[in-house]
Amino acid sequence: MTLVVLDPGALTTVQDRGRRGWAHLGVPRAGALDADAAALANRLVGNEPDAALLETTLTGVRVRLEEARTLAVTGAECDVVVGGRSCAFAEPVSVRAGAEVQIGPARRGVRSYLAVSGGLAVAPVLGSRSTDTLAWVGPPLPQAGDKLPLGPVAGPPRAADVVVRRPREAVLRLHRGPRADWVTSQAWDALDGAAYTVGADSNRIGLRLEGRAVERVERGELASEGVVLGAVQLPPSGQPVVFLHDHPVTGGYPVIAVVDPDDLGVCAQLRPGEEVALRALGDRRRSHG
Amino acid sequence: MHITQVGPRAALVEVADAAEALSLAGWVRGRVAAEEVVPAARTVLLDGLGPGTDLAALLAGWSPEVPAPPGPWVTVPVVYDGPDLEAVAAHWGCSAGDVVVRHTAHVFVSAFCGFSPGFAYLSGLPTELAVPRLASPRTRVEAGSVALADAWCGIYPTASPGGWQVIGRTDLTLWDPTREQPALLAPGTRVRFVEAS
Numbered sequence: 202m203t204l205v206v207l208d209p210g211a212l213t214t215v216q217d218r219g220r221r222g223w224a225h226l227g228v229p230r231a232g233a234l235d236a237d238a239a240a241l242a243n244r245l246v247g248n249e250p251d252a253a254l255l256e257t258t259l260t261g262v263r264v265r266l267e268e269a270r271t272l273a274v275t276g277a278e279c280d281v282v283v284g285g286r287s288c289a290f291a292e293p294v295s296v297r298a299g300a301e302v303q304i305g306p307a308r309r310g311v312r313s314y315l316a317v318s319g320g321l322a323v324a325p326v327l328g329s330r331s332t333d334t335l336a337w338v339g340p341p342l343p344q345a346g347d348k349l350p351l352g353p354v355a356g357p358p359r360a361a362d363v364v365v366r367r368p369r370e371a372v373l374r375l376h377r378g379p380r381a382d383w384v385t386s387q388a389w390d391a392l393d394g395a396a397y398t399v400g401a402d403s404n405r406i407g408l409r410l411e412g413r414a415v416e417r418v419e420r421g422e423l424a425s426e427g428v429v430l431g432a433v434q435l436p437p438s439g440q441p442v443v444f445l446h447d448h449p450v451t452g453g454y455p456v457i458a459v460v461d462p463d464d465l466g467v468c469a470q471l472r473p474g475e476e477v478a479l480r481a482l483g484d485r486r487r488s489h490g
Numbered sequence: 491m492h493i494t495q496v497g498p499r500a501a502l503v504e505v506a507d508a509a510e511a512l513s514l515a516g517w518v519r520g521r522v523a524a525e526e527v528v529p530a531a532r533t534v535l536l537d538g539l540g541p542g543t544d545l546a547a548l549l550a551g552w553s554p555e556v557p558a559p560p561g562p563w564v565t566v567p568v569v570y571d572g573p574d575l576e577a578v579a580a581h582w583g584c585s586a587g588d589v590v591v592r593h594t595a596h597v598f599v600s601a602f603c604g605f606s607p608g609f610a611y612l613s614g615l616p617t618e619l620a621v622p623r624l625a626s627p628r629t630r631v632e633a634g635s636v637a638l639a640d641a642w643c644g645i646y647p648t649a650s651p652g653g654w655q656v657i658g659r660t661d662l663t664l665w666d667p668t669r670e671q672p673a674l675l676a677p678g679t680r681v682r683f684v685e686a687s
Contacts (some may be wrong), residue, residue, distance in 0.1 A: 224537070225677055452602060
């Protein structure tokens with residue numbers, strides 16, 4: 202009842218929907234970066250939506266299933282090869298015991314999800330099986346030779362699901378952030394429609410945007426404050442950083458915008474060097490007190 | 491108190507200081523449905539709010555005079571032999587021995603956690619004893635290091651890079667995710683330092 206990791210590739214982590222309720226102790230939420238893709242993979246193999254699966258990074262992963270199971274691969278599009286045979290992407294695939302599974306490298310996008318019926322049953326930490334790559338709470342990184350236990354099969358695969366895969370536009374819609382007044386109004390207006398390039402050091406902690414520096418209003422030092430998923434932080438360099446699932450729970454740079462939660466999956470699949478457009482949402486700042 | 495929306499599902503509440511933030515965070519738990527309540531130096535972040543939450547109405551019942559719920563007491567034994575003990579003594583204009591006397595004389599409160607899991611920002615030092623961060627952070631500070639920055643005291647739960655001035659070390663385990671209370675110094679915890687014998 203195990204999945205044997207043969208080659209973890211560049212970075213493969215175990216993820217579920219992440220841990221909630223521990224931010225006040227300094228624990229990042231972690232969880233699958235492309236939550237919709239992960240949920241789809243679980244649904245295709247008949248798992249509950251919070252089942253743990255593998256998240257790969259660009260290069261994919263090679264594993265062996267020691268027991269006959271169903272698997273599905275979603276997220277970044279890639280080849281799925283089971284026992285030497287090419288199989289469908291984003292569809293349930295029956296795998297016999299002992300078969301080798303090779304997924305990746307990604308043709309477009311960054312992160313693919315490999316769900317196996319029954320889910321990965323590694324020991325949860327603080328209620329979640331997600332590995333966070335900032336504080337390293339959660340299961341350790343899978344290494345070649347590691348055997349990850351599989352849970353009992355929950356339900357039948359949902360082969361009937363019609364999966365429509367539309368390439369998502371490389372657009373991030375921005376809400377005004379709690380410190381939007383730390384940039385000039387011209388700088389805020391200029392963000393709407395601006396194009397940025399994804400930085401090479403982007404990772405599960407943050408998506409780094411490189412381009413025209415966003416001009417700050419000089420307001421001195423900001424005391425550290427709680428930060429949300431999708432927060433767009435502005436360091437002194439003026440190059441924005443979008444906080445992704447492994448982000449630190451507090452930060453001392455102003456959060457000038459917040460990426461709409463529906464666009465976080467876009468962040469998960471943007472490659473370094475790709476261009477992304479920003480769009481300011483018209484929501485008025487709600488403020489009281 | 492000032493409430494600012496943070497995206498569609500969160501709000502940041504600004505208050506006067508860390509004590510108010512701790513009070514508000516304690517008051518909010520159980521009264522406002524939020525996935526995360528994160529106090530910090532001058533704010534409380536409420537994340538994962540339900541749609542249509544009228545936060546202004548809900549928070550109207552809180553006032554800065556509401557005391558923070560009393561947290562547990564933790565006594566932390568410290569060996570005061572840190573590499574920055576003399577530098578702190580110089581900042582305070584006293585001897586290394588007096589640093590120990592002063593540090594053990596104050597009652598600290600865990601105002602909030604951040605930086606790494608279980609790293610508590612302990613308030614309680616008077617502002618005139620504030621010390622600067624190191625000009626160049628150390629690449630490795632050992633777990634259990636007791637350190638100062640500004641008027642905060644902190645204990646490194648795990649070995650990590652760090653720029654706080656280390657005055658001593660403790661054997662206590664600050665962070666253990668297998669414990670029912672994973673952080674020894676969760677926000678609200680009251681802390682007394684004693685010199686380890």
